[in-house]
Amino acid sequence: MKFTERCLRILNYAESEAIKKTKVIYPVHLLMGILLERTGVCAELNINYPSLIKIVNERVKEMQFVREDKGISYEPFTTNISPITKHVLDIASDRMKRFNQVYINEGHLLDAIFRVNDQSTKKILEGLDVSRIFEIVAYPRDMIVSLKEYSLPKIPSTNITYKRVEQSDAALLKTFIEKEFGNGWLDSIENGFLNVKIPIFMALDEEHIVGFACFDVVRRKKGLFGPMGTSFSNRVKGIGYTLLHFCLREMKEIGYEYAVIGEAGPLEFYEKACNAVVIPRGS
Template sequence: MIVPCLTHKVHKLIKQAHELAERNQHTCIQSIDLFLGAALVKEGTLREMHDLLEPYSEQLERLLKTLSPEPSSGIVIDSHSMPVSLNTLNIWNVSVNIMKRYNQTYLNEGHIIKAFFSLLSEQPQLEQGLQIVPQESIIQSVTVAKNLSVHLLTRDWSLRKADQVKISSVQAYEKEHFLSWSGSHFGEVWSDTLRNAFQSNNPLIPIYKAEVEGRLIGFAAYDVFMDKKGVFGPMGVLPDFRHDGVGRRLLYAALESMKEKGYMYAMLIEAGPIEFYEKTCNAKLIPMEEGK
């Protein structure tokens, strides 16, 4: 089994699931251990999940003790944890496929929770036991892209790093080449959004590009999403360069430019890799509205 790169929260999720399994004398990590282990991380969207489950803690404890044991797969998905059950392994594999479908390279908690609920009907006893919890709210809180905010005045975003990757602003004469490249690698929807950057007479195009020996490998934009000012994104980096700090450098270049324009905050609308933004620029999750 191929284990993808895991976010910090997923590492914590596995640790919590392992501890739950041990505490309840499970011989392997059960589906319920994985699910409740996610809530016990209590960070970001998983804090929202924890708060949604908190009123049902006694019922969930009873459920943990009464579920029929799931057979072990004998497979360990993390070097510091016990083997997972066959059901948990199935959830894991589906979550990896979800990650790939979104063209992402880090497995996050949203992929796992989405996979868990997509397979829940295959486990009637667990499905019945979880009818008490607000499933739709949990799915919304953990799996749906969220809005974040970044306070721009708290730091200097300039990142002076000399290496083979060159970060610079896109120029007006590069319009057609850049839009063609972005459309072929990231889809026409993003390309159409980026086209907004070239519509005004402002000589500063709010898009930064990353290049290696003249080859485009990534970009970061702002003020282009629905023509809204102060909104960061979209940002994209080719898969082969996603673990080399390119995204971080592009992000910082765009945030520094936004700060220079006088923005106090940057808004990240429907941000996908939440943990990346939390770690690299101290982005804060905008809580889900009551009833949403």
């Protein structure tokens, strides 16, 4: 399994909490890890639900855990985990794969904690505003990027070529998108081809499309970045990063002061790639 950097910190917090109490990592320790993290949507959760960590801590102190003799060894932990914790991580991994992603993030993890059939976890969560917690941490979130001081960063040199899409590319691009991501984005892509200067960029490995990104195409909303996608076999190679920045540079040149990334899934990618921040939910 691969985890985002924030998720790895959450797992470290979880392990530290388990060492203090049970010596085996249970799902509730994963929840405590999320509450102890102070970046991104985890920070927002603490701001919106400040009493939550105290409530969970008090309930954990009262719990009588069903203790395995030793637990089981499981990376990336150095402390053993319970079988139900392994099940949580497996559910998180399945959710990640279902969304065609590469790294397990805090949203996948929280969703798995809530879904697992673990009586101890259910007692911890009893009476808490689970839907509120879930909406903040596990739902796709809108993000915003300031373009006021934006400049194109140094783009890594690779054998991948990038170009603005032309009308003649329409059929190949739509075929690529439908094959890799289904037909949900095709209407938005059609909107892009209504422009004289098409706001879509694509990445090519020789003559094969391996990725694309666009803006101003979803419902023809101005200043809205996306959708963006890279073929699964070409993820984590910097292709999405480069496509993102080609779009942001264009948006800056048009005169936009901000770019909105709608319903971003990999939040941490955008935080690191372009200093995007999550737009807070109303309380």
